[in-house]
Amino acid sequence: MLKRFLSERPLRLPHIRPYVPRPSDPSIFWFNSERDDVVADVVNRVCASQESDRTRLEMALNDAAFHEIRRLEKQRDEEARDRLGYWRSMIRRIGKMDDIEQRRVLHTIVTNMARDIAGNFDPRVYRFARKAAPRLIGGVMEPRRLTEGLVDGSPMSLDRVLRVEGDLDHLRNLQNRGSLVFVPTHSSNLDSIVLSQALETSGLPPVIYGAGKNLFTNPIISFFMHNLGAYRVDRRIQVGLYKQVLKLYSQVMIERGYHSLFFPGGTRSRSGMIEHQLKLGLLGSAVAAFTTNQVRRVDRPVWFVPTTINYALVLEAETLIKDWLTEEGQARYIIEDDEFSRIDRWFAFFRKMVGMRGGCIIRFGEPIDPFGNAVDAEGQSLTPTGRSIDPGGYVEHRGKAVADPARDAAYTRELGEVLARRYQQDTVVMSTQVVAHVLYRDLVQSTPGMDLFARMRLRGEVAVDRETLHRELGEARDRLFALEGRGRFRTSEVVKEDSPEQLLERALTFWSGYHDSTAATREGDRIVIGDPSLLLYYQNRLVPFAEDIAGPEHLKAACEIEQLGVYR
Helix, strand or coil: CHHHHHHHCCCCCCCCCCCCCCCCCCHHHHHHHHHHHHHHHHHHHHHHHHHCCHHHHHHHHHHHHHHHHHHHHHHCCHHHHHHHHHHHHHHHHHHHCCHHHHHHHHHHHHHHHHHHHCCCECHHHHHHHHHHHHHHHHHHHCHHHHHHHHHHCCCCCHHHHEEEEECHHHHHHHCCCCEEEEEECCCCCCHHHHHHHHHHHCCCCCCEEEEEHHHHHCHHHHHHHHHECEEEECCCCCCHHHHHHHHHHHHHHHHCCCCEECCCCCCCCCCCCCCCCCCCHHHHHHHHHHHHHHHCCCCCCEEEEEEEEEECCCCCHHHHHHHHHCHHHHHCCCCCCCHHHCHHHHHHHHHHHCCCCCCEEEEECCCECCCCCEECCCCCEECCCCCEECHHHHHEECCEECCCHHHHHHHHHHHHHHHHHHHHHHCEECHHHHHHHHHHHHHHHHCCCCCHHHHCCCCCCCEEEHHHHHHHHHHHHHHHHHHHHCCCCEECHHHHHCCHHHHHHHHHHHHCCCCCCCCEEEECCEEEECCHHHHHHHHHHHHHHCCCCCCHHHHHHHHHHHHHHHHC
16 A cells, blocks of 8 residues: 555645746756646647547557556556456446547546656755765765765765766756757666766756656655656556557657656666667657657757666666576566665665775766767757758758658667667776676686576586686786777776776675675685676676677687677
8 A cells, every 4th residue: 555655646845835946947947837737738639649530549448448457457456446447347338438428538547647657846855865865875885974974065975986977068068958868778776866966966957757656665765756857657557548648748848848868778677788679669759859849840959868877786686687587587577576675785785885986887978869960069960971960851841840750760760779889889898797707708618518597507616717817807808998999888997997806806895795696706716606697697798799808719608698699
């Protein structure tokens, strides 16, 4: 009951007097005054798209009832007890309804969906969060400094752990000229938190973003998400109308100039690999927002900011890789029982991170327009040769901007391909990933003929001589630097500056004492592989580059590793 209450009913602070945003405030500060109008706009557009044809309208209502009945029958919870009777009754009555009744029911369903999705933003909570969050997280990392940080306002430990890279001046220059859409990679449920902090420390605006409804069951997280612009996404709902409402909500918000964030991967990368199979629904909503503004002659550009979130240690690594390695896991979309749901693992994770210089790196890539073109400092789109072009020309027919869903879908697919390439180029290779890759490559080389799943059972059975591992790490790192020079990816400051011996010691220290199992341990002059699945998770970030960083003696193993890319 409490989980449902938290996920469906926003916890908001009472307003003694209405808040009037200042002209200099970010656009999201105005959202609550527009919220009802946004919901009404979404509802009217969705209903208009269904009401023009009775057959289409009946199909939409039947689809909604069928999928909701099936979902609620499986859930067997309080929501099912409240709503299952309504949907069963409705599906029996749809064919008997006249046009007016069908439209009324459609309007009610769509309105309920839009209100459930729509977010909320409270500037008071935002101002509190921007000051308190880094100090509280820093206090978890170093409890003895919590009181000191809260009193003197020092940034504490978080600034040492979180690094932000990219051309921030470029993004700051664009933020008041159009809508920025941040499209990050997705590794952890912490991504929204660390990305919000990165935006704050970089002088970039707060954003609206979609968050899975399962995340709203934590009372603390729920309060902040409800009040900091998050809109709720219930991935259990398979109703076509719901997906249409969700996409249109994102589109309308971008049309109105609200900066936005969504994860094109759709969910966390279970394998740890760099996403390359992107979900295009919300991406398409941003392209459609640009087209709609052009048709309406509203001069409000839309720019996408490819963003990579890179961790040396991932909070939910064990659960994610186990999920990926099982047939059941590959079919699951929502994980509700992972490390993110356990406060004790939060404490353990952040305390482990305190020793990591640059343990999390957010890299903001160069912005692009909806058609994959680079953008200059003034927001002007550029061809590959550097010539300025008008992006509005992409949506014109005979000199006039027109809506064309099929055309925009093609543009969205091309944009997805551009983002996938940019994710590789802007990925920052971390120390734990380099060490894990070399160790896993040695595991593959020492077990010829074994498949992926057989190797996962070799706990504590394979060891590598430490001096040999130091040499292999040095060789792999040299090849990484050569690839970085060609623009294939980037390496962290730690990878650049530490010796192979230091990289190994750092990785072993990070893995020890946080995860339930240990990826690798030191036993005398040998490094013993403890949990191959954890090694697999951390090394998977380097799968696309495995052959390029392997010497002749490891090339066969590297080829086998690179084939892992077909799984994700």
